[in-house]
Amino acid sequence: MKTDEWFRLKNPEKVISPSLLVYPDRVMHNIRTMITMAGGPENLRPHIKTHKNADIIKAQLDYGINKFKCATIAEAELLAQCNAPDVLLAMQPVGANRERFINLIQKFPKTVFSTLVDNPLTVKQLGNLAAKNKLQLNLYIDLNVGMNRTGIIPDDEALKLYETISTHPHLLAVGLHAYDGHLRNPDAKIRKQNCDEAFEKVLHLKENIIKMGLAEPVIIAGGSPSFPFHCRRKNVIASPGTTLLWDAGYGDLFPEMDFLPAAVLFTRILSKPKAGILCFDLGHKSLASEMPFPRVQFLTLEHGKQLKQSEEHFMVQYDDLKVLEVGEEHYAVPMHICPTVAKYEELIVVEDGKVTGNWKVAARNQKITV
The missing domain is CATH 3.20.20.10 (Alanine racemase)
Incomplete structure (x- = not known):
């Protein structure tokens, strides 16, 4: 793993996608x-x-x-x-x-x-x-x-x-x-x-x-x-x-602040339905959709235009499909983290590239006991 790829999992094969990773x-x-x-x-x-x-x-x-x-x-x-x-x-x-x-x-x-x-x-x-x-x-x-x-x-x-x-x-x-x-x-x-x-x-x-x-x-x-x-x-x-x-939204707007993105979406390519189109498993149910495109900042795609999002799917136009295969894992920082977190029951904890546990998003529902 490259030293600048702080987000990457060493053993991603057992991690379901989409997931929200926390560091x-x-x-x-x-x-x-x-x-x-x-x-x-x-x-x-x-x-x-x-x-x-x-x-x-x-x-x-x-x-x-x-x-x-x-x-x-x-x-x-x-x-x-x-x-x-x-x-x-x-x-x-x-x-x-x-x-x-x-x-x-x-x-x-x-x-x-x-x-x-x-x-x-x-x-x-x-x-x-x-x-x-x-x-x-x-x-x-x-x-x-x-x-x-x-x-x-x-x-x-x-x-x-x-x-x-x-x-x-x-x-x-x-x-x-x-x-x-x-x-x-x-x-x-x-x-x-x-x-x-x-x-x-x-x-x-x-x-x-x-x-x-x-x-x-x-x-x-x-x-x-x-x-x-x-x-x-x-x-x-x-x-x-x-x-x-x-998140990427505030990171782009306020680069003078010394905060780091600490939550990353883990996603995979679901399909390559036609030339120049990639489909990821980042639908509305997994990623906040109230923002205009782009809705994520990919850490593992150097370029690409985000086109469309539906319940389960996220379509990206990409011009170098030769190096990208169906099932390949990718990482993305949400543009708006707050409503994205609420879509997950737990955050997957990552330390030194390894999954070490999970943090429950305990207050994502309207009620705990009261």
């Missing part, structure tokens, strides 16, 4: 890089939506990271099962998830849970549930800083909502949450400028909260694209997620 040494590199950039683990609240995996959670705990962020009740439960001390459910609980959030708190009393709200109705509903169950719920206000996906605009209405939470006997206003995933300019200077401009409104809201006589709010900010900027701010907790496994 622990690269995961650990990414964890250390996050901590170094943030100036210490205390300034981090990494998201687990990318990996949904206990082994990676425990590795972060071993490095001193004790605050985490998640998107689902199942992910929150996985964190609690790993004895994570502090867990933020970063999806406002609605419908049945409100009761599930209460059940989670009751089932895992050693973990401090919090969640997001962005409107008076949800605050009222959670307040009633907290009173009914004799609990105090920890809440962050989710702020819309330009992505227009969730959150409340950081203006007087947000200030009023924060005050409402602060005066409720069964609710605790912990702080502010600002996700700016829409800021993806590949020019780091422009991306920083955009990030700083969006964050100004958050700081202004924080100042008004303090002027009201309330405790200084904790601020959780950003995702992976804005991580290099938020991680340098004083009194701000940065919350990257994709940084744990990285």
Whole structure:
């Protein structure tokens, strides 16, 4: 195996395809890089939506990271099962998830849970549930800083909502949450400028909260694209997620970040149906399909145009079929790793070119027990 082919299996014949391979040494590199950039683990609240995996959670705990962020009740439960001390459910609980959030708190009393709200109705509903169950719920206000996906605009209405939470006997206003995933300019200077401009409104809201006589709010900010900027701010907790496994999409957009792809798709050529066409076993069921083509970055094809994807198949135009045979194995980094991981029950662990075990993607489903 060539030294630069870190991804290649020494004995691939017994590995089924498609599979998602994970490389622990690269995961650990990414964890250390996050901590170094943030100036210490205390300034981090990494998201687990990318990996949904206990082994990676425990590795972060071993490095001193004790605050985490998640998107689902199942992910929150996985964190609690790993004895994570502090867990933020970063999806406002609605419908049945409100009761599930209460059940989670009751089932895992050693973990401090919090969640997001962005409107008076949800605050009222959670307040009633907290009173009914004799609990105090920890809440962050989710702020819309330009992505227009969730959150409340950081203006007087947000200030009023924060005050409402602060005066409720069964609710605790912990702080502010600002996700700016829409800021993806590949020019780091422009991306920083955009990030700083969006964050100004958050700081202004924080100042008004303090002027009201309330405790200084904790601020959780950003995702992976804005991580290099938020991680340098004083009194701000940065919350990257994709940084744990990285992918080709972010790698191409943000080459200045020192993260390594740590998960690779293992695939084989299924067929050569006509001259110039290769078919791989990377259909929608095995590879995130919401991205435009290309959807992977092949590590073992020097060129080729990705044409089409269906449920089980992935077609690539290639002009040198003489050296490629049906059944031949190949390796590819997904352009978008997060939804790709969720398609696999387990990650195949590879160390020094050998399969050494598997890591269960335990929170890929909606529910574990709660």
